[in-house]
Amino acid sequence: MVWSDQEIIRLSAQFVTVADEVYMLYPEDPGNLNRVKDDPAHLFFKKFGESMPPGDWNHPGTKQGIYMMGPNGEYLEGKFAAASNPADIQARLRRAIQRWDALRQSKGYANSPIPAVKATYPPDVSGELIFRVNSRDLPRGAGDRSGRRITEAERTSNAFMDFTKWAWNETWVGVAKTQSFVPDSGGTGAVPISVARSIARIALLDNVRGQNPEWRDQDIKNIAIRMKVVRDSNGSQVIEYTGSAQITDGNKSFSATCYGEGVYDSKAGKFSRLDLVWLGMRGGAAQFNQRANDRGPAPMGVTMSLFNE
Amino acid sequence: MIFTLLTMLTTQVASGPNHTPTAQNFRDYLAFIQPDASEQRYKEIPWRNQFWPAVQEAKRLGRPILFWTMNGHPLGCT
Numbered sequence: 101m102v103w104s105d106q107e108i109i110r111l112s113a114q115f116v117t118v119a120d121e122v123y124m125l126y127p128e129d130p131g132n133l134n135r136v137k138d139d140p141a142h143l144f145f146k147k148f149g150e151s152m153p154p155g156d157w158n159h160p161g162t163k164q165g166i167y168m169m170g171p172n173g174e175y176l177e178g179k180f181a182a183a184s185n186p187a188d189i190q191a192r193l194r195r196a197i198q199r200w201d202a203l204r205q206s207k208g209y210a211n212s213p214i215p216a217v218k219a220t221y222p223p224d225v226s227g228e229l230i231f232r233v234n235s236r237d238l239p240r241g242a243g244d245r246s247g248r249r250i251t252e253a254e255r256t257s258n259a260f261m262d263f264t265k266w267a268w269n270e271t272w273v274g275v276a277k278t279q280s281f282v283p284d285s286g287g288t289g290a291v292p293i294s295v296a297r298s299i300a301r302i303a304l305l306d307n308v309r310g311q312n313p314e315w316r317d318q319d320i321k322n323i324a325i326r327m328k329v330v331r332d333s334n335g336s337q338v339i340e341y342t343g344s345a346q347i348t349d350g351n352k353s354f355s356a357t358c359y360g361e362g363v364y365d366s367k368a369g370k371f372s373r374l375d376l377v378w379l380g381m382r383g384g385a386a387q388f389n390q391r392a393n394d395r396g397p398a399p400m401g402v403t404m405s406l407f408n409e
Numbered sequence: 410m411i412f413t414l415l416t417m418l419t420t421q422v423a424s425g426p427n428h429t430p431t432a433q434n435f436r437d438y439l440a441f442i443q444p445d446a447s448e449q450r451y452k453e454i455p456w457r458n459q460f461w462p463a464v465q466e467a468k469r470l471g472r473p474i475l476f477w478t479m480n481g482h483p484l485g486c487t
Contacts, residue, residue: 103451115475118463210471222482359430
């Protein structure tokens with residue numbers, strides 16, 4: 101909601117913009133906190149937080165939020181748990197920019213142009229194939245609107261609290277080797293079971309409405325992804341993928357079938373595109389995925405699309 | 410309006426509850442499930458994906474930092 105606001109997008113251009121996970125930067129448990137106590141990133145963020153006005157920094161407790169700081173951690177603006185109100189973030193950005201204008205003059209900061217970077221995946225995702233994974237609810241019957249888009253009226257109102265009506269999610273999964281998705285010389289094959297199980301564990305789960313931890317290996321009861329070259333034109337191959345998965349931990353579950361296609365240049369050894377769609381029934385609820393009142397079974401879709409930078 | 414109606418008539422996304430991906434329908438399901446441009450406006454902001462390197466960059470440039478942080482990476486929450 102906040103980051104799709106056009107004015108916020110415009111104001112953010114004054115900053116080096118960064119998104120990162122906070123629990124390991126400023127852990128809430130004593131064990132991990134002790135581990136980072138001398139880490140310069142932790143100390144930098146801690147010092148900034150302790151300079152914030154009371155009520156805007158949350159200690160002890162979650163440090164999730166939106167923060168604006170000078171290059172040496174000087175306080176400009178910010179608030180914990182502050183990603184839901186565009187008007188509030190606009191106001192904080194404007195105050196931060198005013199404070200920055202005074203600060204940069206007093207300290208002689210260069211305020212040099214900020215190089216553009218493309219949005220990318222989290223740094224712990226790696227492999228020759230990087231898949232963007234999206235999940236969304238699917239219609240449950242005639243007239244049901246599960247999986248619909250947010251409307252412009254909802255986007256600009258406080259209706260964001262009803263996000264379950266239009267929720268979707270995006271995560272990432274890396275596959276070490278391109279060849280895992282290429283059939284053998286006979287034109288058919290199966291994605292290695294270890295790769296398929298890894299994909300199931302990380303990607304085939306219900307995070308449509310919120311956080312849901314990865315499956316344990318023993319939860320993956322069955323998974324198979326078969327592949328077949330269906331067209332080959334002078335080394336440019338179209339590969340078809342079909343498969344299925346049954347996953348359950350006794351509470352949560354997802355059973356799905358898969359179809360996908362990839363375009364593979366066998367001379368270059370690279371995919372130009374590779375998309376898989378998993379459709380099936382999910383059930384149960386995790387602690388933070390907002391399914392306590394919607395335990396299913398209900399249909400859900402998960403897509404995997406190759407990310408080409 | 411007409412385009413929306415035509416899209417609704419031609420999509421192969423089933424009304425449910427049963428959904429099965431096939432060669433004929435899987436691109437319609439890709440379009441249904443994957444976020445459209447309006448849902449991805451947040452990517453118009455050039456997000457660096459690691460806090461400390463971004464701090465070092467801000468020091469070099471003499472620029473302020475806008476830090477969006479969550480439990481779980483904001484660019485790929487699970």
